[in-house]
Amino acid sequence: MVTARRRLVWLVALLAYGPVAGHGSVAGAAEADGFVPIFNGTSLDGWEGKGEFWSVADGAIVGQTTAEKPTKGNTFLIWRQGTLDDFELRLRYRLTGGNSGIQYRSKDLGDSVVGGYQGDIEAGTNYSGILYEERGRGILAERGQRVTIAADGTKKTESIGSKEELQKVIKQGDWNDYRIVAQGAKLSHFINDTLMSETIDEQTDKRATEGILALQLHAGPPMKVEFKDIHLKRTRLADGRKKIVLVAGRASHGPGEHEFRAGTRLLEKCLDASGQRLVTVTHTDGWPTDPTAFDNADAILFFADGGGGHPVLQSNHLGQIDALAKRGVGVACLHYAVEVPKEKGGPEFLNWMGGYFEPHWSVNPHWTLAATELAKDHPITRGVKPFTTNDEWYYHMRFKEPADGLVPILSAVPPDATRERPDGPHSNNPVVRAGKGSREVLAWAYDRPGGGRGFGCTGAHFHRNWADDDFRRLMLNALVWTAGLDVPLDGVPSTVSADDLAAHLDDKAPRK
Amino acid sequence: MPRLTVEGVGTFTVPEGKRLVNALEDECAIDQLHACGGIARCTTCRVTFTAGEPARMTKAERDVLAAKGLAGTPGLRLSCQITCDGDLTVQATSRLAGSGRTDAGRRSADAVEPPPDWT
Numbered sequence: 001m002v003t004a005r006r007r008l009v010w011l012v013a014l015l016a017y018g019p020v021a022g023h024g025s026v027a028g029a030a031e032a033d034g035f036v037p038i039f040n041g042t043s044l045d046g047w048e049g050k051g052e053f054w055s056v057a058d059g060a061i062v063g064q065t066t067a068e069k070p071t072k073g074n075t076f077l078i079w080r081q082g083t084l085d086d087f088e089l090r091l092r093y094r095l096t097g098g099n100s101g102i103q104y105r106s107k108d109l110g111d112s113v114v115g116g117y118q119g120d121i122e123a124g125t126n127y128s129g130i131l132y133e134e135r136g137r138g139i140l141a142e143r144g145q146r147v148t149i150a151a152d153g154t155k156k157t158e159s160i161g162s163k164e165e166l167q168k169v170i171k172q173g174d175w176n177d178y179r180i181v182a183q184g185a186k187l188s189h190f191i192n193d194t195l196m197s198e199t200i201d202e203q204t205d206k207r208a209t210e211g212i213l214a215l216q217l218h219a220g221p222p223m224k225v226e227f228k229d230i231h232l233k234r235t236r237l238a239d240g241r242k243k244i245v246l247v248a249g250r251a252s253h254g255p256g257e258h259e260f261r262a263g264t265r266l267l268e269k270c271l272d273a274s275g276q277r278l279v280t281v282t283h284t285d286g287w288p289t290d291p292t293a294f295d296n297a298d299a300i301l302f303f304a305d306g307g308g309g310h311p312v313l314q315s316n317h318l319g320q321i322d323a324l325a326k327r328g329v330g331v332a333c334l335h336y337a338v339e340v341p342k343e344k345g346g347p348e349f350l351n352w353m354g355g356y357f358e359p360h361w362s363v364n365p366h367w368t369l370a371a372t373e374l375a376k377d378h379p380i381t382r383g384v385k386p387f388t389t390n391d392e393w394y395y396h397m398r399f400k401e402p403a404d405g406l407v408p409i410l411s412a413v414p415p416d417a418t419r420e421r422p423d424g425p426h427s428n429n430p431v432v433r434a435g436k437g438s439r440e441v442l443a444w445a446y447d448r449p450g451g452g453r454g455f456g457c458t459g460a461h462f463h464r465n466w467a468d469d470d471f472r473r474l475m476l477n478a479l480v481w482t483a484g485l486d487v488p489l490d491g492v493p494s495t496v497s498a499d500d501l502a503a504h505l506d507d508k509a510p511r512k
Numbered sequence: 513m514p515r516l517t518v519e520g521v522g523t524f525t526v527p528e529g530k531r532l533v534n535a536l537e538d539e540c541a542i543d544q545l546h547a548c549g550g551i552a553r554c555t556t557c558r559v560t561f562t563a564g565e566p567a568r569m570t571k572a573e574r575d576v577l578a579a580k581g582l583a584g585t586p587g588l589r590l591s592c593q594i595t596c597d598g599d600l601t602v603q604a605t606s607r608l609a610g611s612g613r614t615d616a617g618r619r620s621a622d623a624v625e626p627p628p629d630w631t
Contacts, residue, residue: 072622073538099513099525120525127513127525135541138522139515220513220527 035090035231036292038079038213046289049077050112053217060228063100063217070222074134076103076114076214082290085210085279086237089180091230096173097123098223103134104180105211114214119180119189121216121225125167129189129196134216137206141197143167148200149207160195169194184209184238210279234296237279242298242483244271246282249304249311249337251506258336259463260284260303262504266466267301270476270494276485284504287311294320299330299453299483303460306339306357313345325352328452330482334475335460338394350400353454354446358398359425363432365418366392366461372412373439380409380445380455380477383491387470392461395440396432410443410457410474443474445481453482467501469494517601518542519562532591533557533620536604543608543616550592550620555580556606557620561587563601566594571629592620593628 038046041059052069054077055062065071084104093100099122106116115135120127131141141147144163148156169192170176179190185207187199201207215227237243246268248260261284268280283293286304294300300321304311312321325331331352339357340349349356357364372386395414399406416436421428446454455478459465466472476492516532517523518540526535536544536559545556552572565587573593577583591602608616 122513124513132525133522135539136522138524138540218527219530 034233034235034295035088036233036295037230038081038232038291039228039230041228044077046079046081047077048080048112049215050075057226060094060226061215061230062224062226063215064222064224065098065217066222071217071219073113073219075112075217075219077217078108078112078114079213082288082293083210083281084182084213084232085243085281086183086235086296087180088182088233088235089213089231090233091178092175092228093121093178094173094175094226095121095123096224098220098225099123099127099216099218100223100225101132101134101216101218102178102180103212103214103216104182105208106134106214107208108212109135114212114216116208116211117182117187118216119178121178123172123223125164128170129166129191131187131189131197131199140201141199143196146198146200149203151202151204153203153206160198166194166196183235184241186238210281232292234292236296237298239277241277241279242485243279243281243296244299244301244479244483245288245294245297246280246301247286247288247304247311248282248284249302250286251508252305253508255505255508256463257461258305259505260305261506262463262501263334263460263466264301264303265504266496266500267475267479269500270472270496271479271492274476274480274492274494276480276488276492278480278483278485287314287317294324294329297324297329299332299479300324301332301334301479301482302337303334304337306333306336307359308341308344310337310340310345312348313340318345318348321352322348325448325452325454326450328450330453330455330484332455332457332479332482334457335392335394338397338456338458342398346398350398351448352446353444353456354403354406354448355397355399355441355444355456357394357458360429361398361431362394362396362426363418363421363428364392364394364426365414365421366390367415367418369393369412369442370415371439372410374474375407375409375445378407378409378445379481379487380474382477382487382489384470384474384477387468389459389465389468389471390462391459391465393442394458395442396435397441397444397456397458399441399444400446405447405449407445407447408441408443409445409455409478411439411441413437413439443478445478453484455479455482463501463505467496472496514596515599516540516596517563517599519601519603521604526596528597530596531620531622531624532559532594532596532600532602534622535596536591536602537616540604542604544591544604545606545608545611545613545616546592546620547613547617549618551625552576552590552593555582555590556617557591558582558588558606559591559602559604561589561600561602564599565589566597569593569631570624571631572626574631593624595624
């Protein structure tokens with residue numbers, strides 16, 4: 001009875017390929033004002049630098065050189081939990097001698113050396129508050145300047161105050177508040193709530209829109225710098241760009257199977273090269289350690305082992321993603337990550353994505369697609385031709401009822417032999433067994449009634465299938481759509497090489 | 513900290529007292545040549561000052577500039593014989609790119625070599 005009703009719903013959906021609803025607004029933060037502490041006040045957990053220079057004392061990160069222990073070149077303490085794109089950072093600093101700074105959207109050059117944008121800090125009176133590009137273009141904006149850098153590198157400068165007067169706001173040798181606001185091309189530095197410099201960096205071949213956060217200890221005379229109360233708020237990306245956070249689960253299965261890290265890295269590489277207006281961030285090895293990882297995401301992909309061990313079921317993650325989904329953040333799950341227990345995660349997955357693998361209802365045979373059908377006139381299938389990959393194509397998903405907003409994206413007819421296995425939580429059940437010859441939905445899109453999008457796909461057990469241009473395009477289109485971007489008329493373009501496919505594979509012992 | 517401006521490249525802050533040849537490489541990311549390793553033998557580390565040219569010169573610099581027929585060229589100095597003690601502005605004209613060389617030369621020591629003997 002339930003099956004008949006569900007099939008009727010899907011028949012209607014297959015005929016209609018429902019309309020695409022608007023994408024909801026994205027926000028999301030762990031605290032009321034959106035700021036999250038990224039230094040715990042007691043240890044350097046999550047930070048990495050040369051141990052001889054960095055320590056924690058009295059609730060502050062301390063960087064120090066002495067006459068006996070100088071640093072030959074500038075050295076940095078790098079925040080290792082995430083990268084920055086658009087954000088607001090607040091911290092307190094105290095400088096005793098020398099020069100320091102806050103690197104953001106920067107590059108790790110190895111051996112604790114960093115290059116990129118720096119909010120400068122100085123014991124003298126020349127450089128505090130300026131924008132300096134370490135290992136790059138040098139001074140971009142002096143204190144008291146708003147500088148617009150054109151695409152060709154030419155600068156237009158206007159005054160926002162007197163360099164000397166602004167210096168008086170800074171308490172030499174005492175604690176000061178530093179705030180950096182980076183929103184698209186606009187980079188603003190505040191000390192003690194006073195704007196010190198502002199830069200609009202439109203030099204596209206040299207500017208950075210994302211990169212690491214680090215703290216500087218400058219070469220030269222002995223110095224000591226302290227940082228505390230370091231709080232980060234991620235902000236929605238400027239200029240209509242969207243952000244996709246890809247989460248890869250920990251290694252499982254044999255070589256070439258459930259290659260979560262390699263698969264997400266491959267998708268990230270393709271998306272980054274696709275020319276779409278988006279930023280991608282990939283977290284491998286399970287749930288991100290960055291407490292702000294999802295705060296300005298427009299879409300999140302989970303490619304991980306599911307069931308009771310699904311990353312979203314651990315700790316307080318279910319509530320965290322549920323809150324984001326309610327704010328319109330897209331959620332996509334791939335292969336095993338579409339499975340959660342009916343009692344824990346099932347209701348949420350129905351709300352986020354409109355469907356999921358329900359044990360004792362859904363099944364997981366390996367088979368080769370036959371009679372493949374793709375949704376007509378849906379953005380996710382643009383440029384995609386029917387394909388016939390062999391995969392562990394789960395089917396007979398549990399879908400939301402009524403199915404308003406659900407669109408079957410990919411369907412096929414499984415071989416009847418896949419319905420003849422013994423009953424079990426993943427292998428077969430009476431409803432599946434009775435459905436011989438039926439068409440099954442293998443990937444679907446969901447427009448939530450309250451805003452936001454979801455997508456699920458049951459394939460991608462085998463890493464080799466990423467070489468299939470149509471399967472890959474379907475997934476790239478789906479991610480772009482889930483994030484709320486327009487999908488190009490011919491689909492998201494991508495090419496992958498043998499080297500690309502071999503990159504980032506988990507280190508797994510060959511099966512005996 | 514002094515400011516080092518490389519014309520056409522940018523303005524950089526450099527540790528006071530740092531050898532100019534090393535500051536050009538480290539702070540300014542210039543592919544500055546220094547074929548002899550910064551010991552005042554080859555003159556490939558030469559730069560042209562447009563502002564802030566130091567008044568004093570090492571005897572080693574004086575002698576090698578004279579030997580190579582470069583003495584008296586306005587603003588032309590050896591970056592390996594100069595430390596950043598004030599704000600400087602230079603043109604970096606002797607660079608690895610386009611030189612045909614395979615590398616810029618051995619890294620110069622932190623201190624001026626040979627030990628400065630001022631003219």
